[in-house]
Amino acid sequence: MAEKTTIPLLTPNEGSDDYSEVYLIHTSFNVSIPKLIHNVRDIVYPCNSNLAALLEYMLRSLMDLLERRRKEA
16 A cells, blocks of 8 residues: 655745645645646636636645655655
8 A cells, every 4th residue: 555645835824823735735645736737727717717827826835845855755
């Protein structure tokens, strides 16, 4: 069985009492971040371009975080 690794996603208000680390992403899921970005552009962008831009920014930030962690390991 594949080992599950949880990657914390920090909310924009990091450190506040209302928000803390939100564990949403498990590496056992077989969905790539580029595929999620593609889906955001196809599905969300036509309805809400501002939301799509924010989601894409957050996904790209997550990709950068994962790349840095891989390099450190």
